Amino acid sequence: MGSIDGTRPKLSKDNKKLLKKQAKAKHILLKHEGIETVLHLSQSLVVANGGLGNGVSRQQLLAVLERCGKVETLLMPPNKPYAFVTYSSAEEAIKAYSSLSGQELCGEDAEQPITLYLSFVEKVVVKEVLSPSLPPGLIIVEDFVSPEQERTMLESIDWDSETSSQKSLKHRRVKHYGYEFRYDNNNVDKDKPLPGGLPDFCTEALRKCVQIGLIKHDPDQLTINQYEPGQGIPPHVDTHSAFEDEILSLSLGAEIVMDFKHPNGSVVPVMLPQRSLLIMSGESRYLWTHGITPRKFDVIQVSEGQTVGTISGNSGELTLSKRSTRTSFTFRKVRHSPCDCAFPSECDSQQTQKEKSPPTVGELGASTLEREYVHKVYDDIAGHFSSTRHTPWPKIGDFLASLPKGSLVADVGCGNGKYLGVNKDLCMIGCDRSKNLVDICRERTFEAFVCDALSVPFRAGAFDACISIAVIHHFATEERRIAALQELIRLLRKGGKALIYVWALEQEYKKNKSKYLKESKTSQGPSSDALGTNLAVKAPLPIHTNRTSFHSQDLLVPWHLKPTNKSKVTPENKEQNEKEHGPDSVYHRFYHVFCEGELEAMCNRLSNVAVQHSYHDQGNWCVILEKL
Ligand SMILES: O=C(O)CCC(=O)C(=O)O
Ligand SMILES: [Fe+2]
Numbered sequence: 001m002g003s004i005d006g007t008r009p010k011l012s013k014d015n016k017k018l019l020k021k022q023a024k025a026k027h028i029l030l031k032h033e034g035i036e037t038v039l040h041l042s043q044s045l046v047v048a049n050g051g052l053g054n055g056v057s058r059q060q061l062l063a064v065l066e067r068c069g070k071v072e073t074l075l076m077p078p079n080k081p082y083a084f085v086t087y088s089s090a091e092e093a094i095k096a097y098s099s100l101s102g103q104e105l106c107g108e109d110a111e112q113p114i115t116l117y118l119s120f121v122e123k124v125v126v127k128e129v130l131s132p133s134l135p136p137g138l139i140i141v142e143d144f145v146s147p148e149q150e151r152t153m154l155e156s157i158d159w160d161s162e163t164s165s166q167k168s169l170k171h172r173r174v175k176h177y178g179y180e181f182r183y184d185n186n187n188v189d190k191d192k193p194l195p196g197g198l199p200d201f202c203t204e205a206l207r208k209c210v211q212i213g214l215i216k217h218d219p220d221q222l223t224i225n226q227y228e229p230g231q232g233i234p235p236h237v238d239t240h241s242a243f244e245d246e247i248l249s250l251s252l253g254a255e256i257v258m259d260f261k262h263p264n265g266s267v268v269p270v271m272l273p274q275r276s277l278l279i280m281s282g283e284s285r286y287l288w289t290h291g292i293t294p295r296k297f298d299v300i301q302v303s304e305g306q307t308v309g310t311i312s313g314n315s316g317e318l319t320l321s322k323r324s325t326r327t328s329f330t331f332r333k334v335r336h337s338p339c340d341c342a343f344p345s346e347c348d349s350q351q352t353q354k355e356k357s358p359p360t361v362g363e364l365g366a367s368t369l370e371r372e373y374v375h376k377v378y379d380d381i382a383g384h385f386s387s388t389r390h391t392p393w394p395k396i397g398d399f400l401a402s403l404p405k406g407s408l409v410a411d412v413g414c415g416n417g418k419y420l421g422v423n424k425d426l427c428m429i430g431c432d433r434s435k436n437l438v439d440i441c442r443e444r445t446f447e448a449f450v451c452d453a454l455s456v457p458f459r460a461g462a463f464d465a466c467i468s469i470a471v472i473h474h475f476a477t478e479e480r481r482i483a484a485l486q487e488l489i490r491l492l493r494k495g496g497k498a499l500i501y502v503w504a505l506e507q508e509y510k511k512n513k514s515k516y517l518k519e520s521k522t523s524q525g526p527s528s529d530a531l532g533t534n535l536a537v538k539a540p541l542p543i544h545t546n547r548t549s550f551h552s553q554d555l556l557v558p559w560h561l562k563p564t565n566k567s568k569v570t571p572e573n574k575e576q577n578e579k580e581h582g583p584d585s586v587y588h589r590f591y592h593v594f595c596e597g598e599l600e601a602m603c604n605r606l607s608n609v610a611v612q613h614s615y616h617d618q619g620n621w622c623v624i625l626e627k628l
């Protein structure tokens with residue numbers, strides 16, 4: 001406000017801008033990270049925009065901070081857009097606060113300079129995560145080949161000879177020997193070995209593997225992957241039925257961090273030093289995915305002697321390492337009989353056998369089921385349903401708040417439009433299968449239209465972000481759930497984000513009951529046992545008792561319709577309702593509730609996305625995806 005009382009010194013335009021930006025940075029820190037800044041002076045500061053996540057390295061930030069005094073500690077949490085510095089005295093911290101706030105810095109990967117904003121913090125608290133241990137069955141042998149051998153091997157690759165076994169994939173260059181690996185079916189043509197077998201320049205390294213007893217099988221397939229900085233490979237499990245247990249990967253040319261993920265969501269970043277050999281076997285080969293995040297820098301440990309293995313979560317020891325060209329030699333042995341590993345959930349050999357038993361909900365059955373038990377029901381209960389859906393969930397609000405101003409966002413399955421208006425800085429468009437719900441959105445003056453989530457009439461890559469809240473669990477088969485996911489991803493531009501929520505089988509997580517279980521009320525109406533309606537008899541699926549734990553993944557969930565202002569009960573529609581849904585007006589919605597890891601595993605099967613975050617929120621499994 002343009003104060004003219006003359007008591008306050010007039011701030012320059014630049015100063016005002018700085019203060020405004022600083023206030024905004026403080027607000028974001030508090031809102032997203034729970035970091036509380038203080039007004040009084042202290043020895044510690046938070047440096048907003050000075051984090052590893054901003055592409056700022058420890059060395060770079062230290063150099064700037066040390067101009068103002070002696071730095072006692074500098075904590076840089078992995079992937080975060082801030083760092084914490086503690087000076088040996090408050091005077092030094094004050095000096096830093098006044099001279100560095102608003103200062104521009106060119107990050108290591110800078111296209112644009114970033115601006116630092118400093119604020120005082122009482123004390124520095126960062127959740128220290130214990131250094132994870134390596135996934136079981138994973139071994140790294142350092143200095144597996146000599147620098148001379150490395151050079152010979154790299155120089156011997158004939159990238160120029162155009163063969164079908166060499167492809168320039170979007171994310172990296174590849175070349176196959178022994179057998180061609182097909183990226184369309186993630187398998188090899190076992191009866192079509194490539195002429196020439198494995199090249200001679202590998203013989204020495206392979207002999208060493210056998211000699212020191214590292215492997216049981218002699219590899220007969222080699223894939224050479226070459227990654228430029230910024231390139232990677234999506235998380236995957238090498239197809240069980242394609243290759244035997246041990247998979248070897250020799251890292252040449254440069255080090256890189258490979259991420260291993262367990263289906264329960266835990267991620268273990270593993271440093272693969274230059275000239276090291278990685279051996280994946282057992283659980284690490286069959287159950288964990290491995291992948292390389294496409295980026296130009298890795299977060300690594302500064303402490304010397306820590307060049308191999310897992311990266312600690314200790315933010316006092318982390319920095320960035322610039323990637324350079326890495327060439328990996330992945331050796332595998334083609335499998336000629338079905339896999340009988342101990343991890344059937346990830347095993348394609350063991351799944352095919354399962355799929356031979358008759359499906360419970362066939363493809364044709366699936367769309368009929370969805371029509372009767374999802375689309376029609378939502379249309380009938382729209383008014384009442386909408387009256388129970390008003391408060392946006394905080395984490396979904398946070399996701400929307402994190403998107404840049406002006407982002408174009410699709411809410412696929414928007415229901416009553418609960419999220420369409422939560423962030424006025426976004427341009428949001430909703431769609432839903434239920435016309436009555438879409439009408440409610442329009443009454444609320446939101447942009448919304450009717451469409452099916454399997455086919456959203458927008459051009460591919462049109463959106464900066466998408467949300468899919470409580471939608472995918474309404475599809476009756478896995479293929480349709482994957483198709484819905486793919487459609488969502490199709491809408492995203494490269495680098496675009498999607499937030500997905502599905503209902504969880506596990507309604508109690510880490511000893512906490514979800515809101516759904518806690519809200520158990522006696523007024524919830526009859527339990528499933530009392531529902532002897534026609535529908536229940538026709539329904540091929542178990543009927544769930546509301547506010548209790550789930551006993552099956554595919555089920556019908558009752559909805560007890562109560563009249564609302566919008567859906568006034570007239571004698572006529574009461575009669576019609578009772579005819580169709582029994583005297584209680586109980587409707588049933590089909591759900592497939594997801595078990596732990598299921599949503600993430602589904603996402604990981606898609607080649608063009610990376611799961612950025614995966615969590616449990618109020619009885620839902622949730623992921624944030626980025627389109628690659
Ligand atoms: O580059 C690597 O080390 C891994 C390559 C890989 O996982 C694959 O080709 O399946
Ligand atoms: Fe692999």
Ligand SMILES: [Zn+2]
Pocket residue numbers: 240241286339340341342343346347348349350
């Ligand atoms: Zn298997």
